[in-house]
Amino acid sequence: MSRPAPWKLALLPLLIAPALVACGSDDSGTDAGTADGLAAVSVTGDVGAEPKVEWKEAMAADSEDDTTTAVTGDGPKLTDADTALVALTIGNGFDKKTVYSSYTNGSGLESVDLSGADTLPVLKDNLVGATVGSRILVTANAKDVFSGAGNSSLGIGNEDPLLFVLDVLGPFTPSGTFPATAKGTVPGVTVDGDGKPTGLTFAASKPDPKLALTVVSKGTGPAVTLDGPLAVDYLGQVYGASKPFDQSYSKGQPLVGKLSGLVKGWQKELVGLPAGSRVLLSIPPKYGYGSAGQPSAGIKGTDTIVFAIDILAAG
Incomplete structure (x- = not known):
């Protein structure tokens, strides 16, 4: 049985190494054919399936952070002591492309430690208090996400506006108690x-x-x-x-x-x-x-x- 690499071993290092990748678009103005924040994009589809991201226009590079809960789940509420289980999609609003999707990268889910000091604020701030089953849409500028830089591994420039689609799929906490005593062939x-x-x-x-x-x-x-x-x-x-x-x-x-x-x-x-x-x-x-x-x-x-x-x- 294979064990796919969890968040901290797989994607997270790509998101916390900005010093190596301070490059890319540096357009800080709002040009014709751009829109602010979530007004630039449409995200549809069911929670738990890869979202359909359609860009209406390029996202303005100087847009302020924009957050909305597109779908409110009815599962448990996440606390800052939890490890959130999230399907993550990242879109680049500068070139209107999806640059990362955990739905297609092989792992399907990312484990996000909400108590971790190195967990990105764009994730922690929007996941703590969210309910399992929710879809959360967040826009932010790369310079804020990556401490002033971009991320070449994901094709993100240091001034690129970004879209995060967070599908909160767990954890669901099981109830019931495993049997303490073996009975027959049941351990x-x-x-x-x-x-x-x-x-x-x-x-x-x-x-x-x-x-x-x-x-x-x-x-x-x-x-x-x-x-x-x-x-x-x-x-x-x-x-x-x-x-x-x-x-x-x-x-x-x-x-x-x-x-x-x-x-x-x-x-x-x-x-x-x-x-x-x-x-x-x-x-x-x-x-x-x-x-x-x-x-x-x-x-x-x-x-x-x-x-x-x-x-x-x-x-």
Whole structure:
């Protein structure tokens, strides 16, 4: 199972290295054929799907920041202690082009630490207090976003006006408690003082030979799709082993990506489950890593792998 790079390892360094990229358009005036802020652009489409961005005119470079909540979600409200799970689209109002979209870059979602000192204010200021399920539109000048510079990696000049489309897709916090005691082939889950899984325990000597999904609790968010954005916390352990081979709960960064890039067992069983769901999933080799196993994780070709999973966001 691949683990796509989260926000701080993927896009964020591009957005916090302005000293290398102080270049690009420097037109600070309002020319004919330009419009201020959000008046220059139309953004349509459903939250959780790539927005359709249509530029009516170029955006004036000296436009003041402009923010609106185009869609108000009915999910949880984000606090400054949360890690927001956001599908992000960035448009350049100077040349009227989309320069970045997490919908198409492979990860689907970005993890944005709202408590982080290095998180861009344009994100933090507009996400804290927002509700999950919202679409927020923000315009800002590159010099304000990038501390006086632009970003050549994204094709952004130091005076370019920018559009940010923020689709807030999570986190949905799962309810229900993982079973503490194993029963039959369904594992028990040990947790730390914060209730985060630390390992699995097993009762039966042999695992279920088939794919086996146990829904601990069902969420209320959007349903998981094969190619849409997905974020989960998870713990994986070989059936009968004494400790996990991988987990995200203690790392503070969920797995973000698309279900189509993960093992077949996840693809077959998680599609259709709503965000906010908590499940246990037992995967025989046929739907896991096959006869080759995954030696780097200590998984043999005959091993059944078992996961505790919290679905935090989907689209």
